[in-house]
Every structure is written in structure tokens, then in C-alpha cells.
Amino acid sequence: MNETAAPIIDVVIPVYNAAELTKRCIDSVIAYLGSSIRTVHIQDDASDVETHAMLDNLSYPQLHIYHAPENQGYGKSVNEAVARSNADWVLVLNSDIEVLDNFLPLLCGVLAADSKLAVISPMEGDSQETQTGRYVRQPGGYISTYRFRGYAFLIRRAVFQTMGGFDAQFGRGYYEDTDLGRRLDQQGWRMGVHPDAAIRHETGASFGRGKAYRELVQRNRARYLSRYPLARQNVLAVSGNAILADLPSRIADSMEQVMRQGGRLHWLTPVPLPQLSCLQMRNGKASFKTIVKLMLRGWSREDKSITVVWILPGVPAGLRIVLALFVQVYRLEMREWQAD
Structure with a gap:
């Protein structure tokens, strides 16, 4: 050309x-x-x-x-x-x-x-x-x-x-x-x-x-x-009030890597995020109702099942308990991220 x-x-x-x-x-x-x-x-x-x-x-x-x-x-x-x-x-x-x-x-x-x-x-x-x-x-x-x-x-x-x-x-x-x-x-x-x-x-x-x-x-x-087995990743990430720019680079890079490999990222926050990085990043309200809805998706299609739960900094204690319960019931992997 x-x-x-x-x-x-x-x-x-x-x-x-x-x-x-x-x-x-x-x-x-x-x-x-x-x-x-x-x-x-x-x-x-x-x-x-x-x-x-x-x-x-x-x-x-x-x-x-x-x-x-x-x-x-x-x-x-x-x-x-x-x-x-x-x-x-x-x-x-x-x-x-x-x-x-x-x-x-x-x-x-x-x-x-x-x-x-x-x-x-x-x-x-x-x-x-x-x-x-x-x-x-x-x-x-x-x-x-x-x-x-x-x-x-x-x-x-x-x-x-x-x-x-x-x-x-x-x-x-x-x-x-x-x-x-x-x-x-x-x-x-x-x-x-x-x-x-x-x-x-x-x-x-x-x-x-x-x-x-x-x-x-x-x-x-x-x-x-x-x-592409890594495309099976469906990460449920829950955080306190944070936006993309607030995340430590190690967390932001790990999120991007999941999506780059063909996986999905469901990021739940107390209030809607003003910006998302790409079309594979989804955002919803960090609530019991939303978590239940996402957990139940796998009943109709296995490839939509949540595979791992990430607990990011700022998650309230009550919500941590709820997430830990779902992790135990569904036998999921859980990763807790610490603030820098």
C-alpha cells in the first residue's frame, strides 16, 4: 500500500x-x-x-x-x-x-x-x-x-x-x-x-x-x-469506591490480562464507574442481588460461570462474608488484593 x-x-x-x-x-x-x-x-x-x-x-x-x-x-x-x-x-x-x-x-x-x-x-x-x-x-x-x-x-x-x-x-x-x-x-x-x-x-x-x-x-x-482455556476466566472483582486511575498498576494490569486472554471481568463498585477500559470490562453495583445474579448465570451456560472472585481494597466486612460464602458453596478460587 x-x-x-x-x-x-x-x-x-x-x-x-x-x-x-x-x-x-x-x-x-x-x-x-x-x-x-x-x-x-x-x-x-x-x-x-x-x-x-x-x-x-x-x-x-x-x-x-x-x-x-x-x-x-x-x-x-x-x-x-x-x-x-x-x-x-x-x-x-x-x-x-x-x-x-x-x-x-x-x-x-x-x-x-x-x-x-x-x-x-x-x-x-x-x-x-x-x-x-x-x-x-x-x-x-x-x-x-x-x-x-x-x-x-x-x-x-x-x-x-x-x-x-x-x-x-x-x-x-x-x-x-x-x-x-x-x-x-x-x-x-x-x-x-x-x-x-x-x-x-x-x-x-x-x-x-x-x-x-x-x-x-x-x-x-x-x-x-x-x-484457549484461559478464555474460560470469568472474574468477579469487588472493590470499594475506586476508579481505573486509582487502582495499583499490578491490579489494573491483572484485570487487563484476563480480558486480553479472552476472559470476562465483572467489576462491582458502590457507585457506577465513570470509565471502563475495553468492551470486556463490565461494571455493576456491589450488592447481594448483583452477586447472586452473576453467580446464577452459570446454570444456563457453563462458559458464563464465575471462575474466581477477587476482593479488592475497600470492600466492607459484610460483603466480604457474603463473597466468602459463595466462594465456599461454588468451590471457587478467591484472591484478596492488598492496598499498596
Whole structure:
């Protein structure tokens, strides 16, 4: 890539059925991003007759449509389409995405400014998962993440290719994106989400939420966690009144390490924290009710179970007793941190 020239950007859209949503996605890409991109590579993963015909009837000159002879799944479809591109950067979109405006200037700006940022994603416009105003903004306005989600992302094509793309062992889909994120982090790359760049996402449009979905998720989650056992960490950290800047470096660094390894951190404080470091850091009220709620999460999904309790400085004696009781009942590890 010529550093003085604007990067060439191609779009990759893997498609499997859902003709109406797929057309909406393609139409929105052309309408809002058409002036910022070169080619849209449509990888039809052996869709049904309706979707096949819809794609062939599209007349946008930027479209390159490839009909795969057999269904390969999300990862292989994206890998093949990216391999057909020689762009500097590639924007990969699920076919159930709707583009709402031209977010590429925002994404390109941060990718150009940070040479170690491998991938940047827009935020799901209807997502209630996070209050983005509480997260530390990195230069360019993005929020750090250690968990890569592949619904929509702009990535350096050379990095994607060097990493081998998505691992084909994940088959038709789920967790191949999380796996790629772990590998990127291990190679020293950063990942981000830009909250000012929004898209609409109809989750699960191709596979739905039935038996096939559940089996895919269960199988690939087990595969992912077997590769990265430290990603099973779910740390419940309880403290007195403190903010990120108040924490001793050894505590802050340990928190960051948990999240960097793919784990989750639930930090409970008497009052809400004004700032959180990345999207894997969650904050709630330090109360008996909140602790019970977090402890019970593991009943439905083992990977969401609290695995260790950290007692940070400033926790009242009564709450320490409650935490110690839960640690004993659930046979958890407990770590007490002392103030410097």
C-alpha cells in the first residue's frame, strides 16, 4: 500500500439464503458506500434458487458474484472471497447487515492512524449490550476490544491473509471470528469498535435460532475453549469506591490480562464507574442481588460461570462474608488484593 495514497477498499459479503435481507444489504452498501469502495465480492455459498436468481438479476457494475458449487460455511466463504481481492483493506459484512450511512471515513481514519490496529468494526445500531459513553476512547475515537466479532469489520487484507484467514475447522460458522481475534492479539495486533459508526444487524438470519444453530454454537464453543482455556476466566472483582486511575498498576494490569486472554471481568463498585477500559470490562453495583445474579448465570451456560472472585481494597466486612460464602458453596478460587 502506498502510504501517500488513499487505500483501495473492497467489500466481501458471504451469502447463504435470506434473499430479501441479502438484497437489502447489497442495496445499502451501494447506496451509502459506493463512492468509497472499488468492488463488492458476493460469495454465494450454494444458496437456494430464490437467492441465486435474485443475485443474478442485480445490475450494479461494482458487483462480482461467485456461486459456490457446494455449501462451505462462513469462514471458507470469506477466505475465498478475500483471496480474490487485491485491495489494501477489505470490509466484510454479513448478508443480514444494513448500512445506514457512510461509516467508512471513520473506520479508515483510525486504521490509517494506528499501524498496529488490524481490524475495526462499526457498532450494531440497535445493540443494548454496552453503554459506549463509559468506555475509554482510543485515538481516532474507537473503543478497544479483545473479542473480535465478525458481523461487520474492516481489516488489513495482508494481515488477514498472513494469519491464514478464518480457521476452516470451525465449519459452517460460529467462533471462527473469536478464534481469529485471539490469534491477532497473540501476534501483537489491536482490535477496535467505533461507536460512532453504526449498522443494523439481523442476527441469525441464515441459520436461525433452531437446533442447527445450537449444535453449531455448542460444538464450536467447545473447540474454541479447548484451544484457549484461559478464555474460560470469568472474574468477579469487588472493590470499594475506586476508579481505573486509582487502582495499583499490578491490579489494573491483572484485570487487563484476563480480558486480553479472552476472559470476562465483572467489576462491582458502590457507585457506577465513570470509565471502563475495553468492551470486556463490565461494571455493576456491589450488592447481594448483583452477586447472586452473576453467580446464577452459570446454570444456563457453563462458559458464563464465575471462575474466581477477587476482593479488592475497600470492600466492607459484610460483603466480604457474603463473597466468602459463595466462594465456599461454588468451590471457587478467591484472591484478596492488598492496598499498596
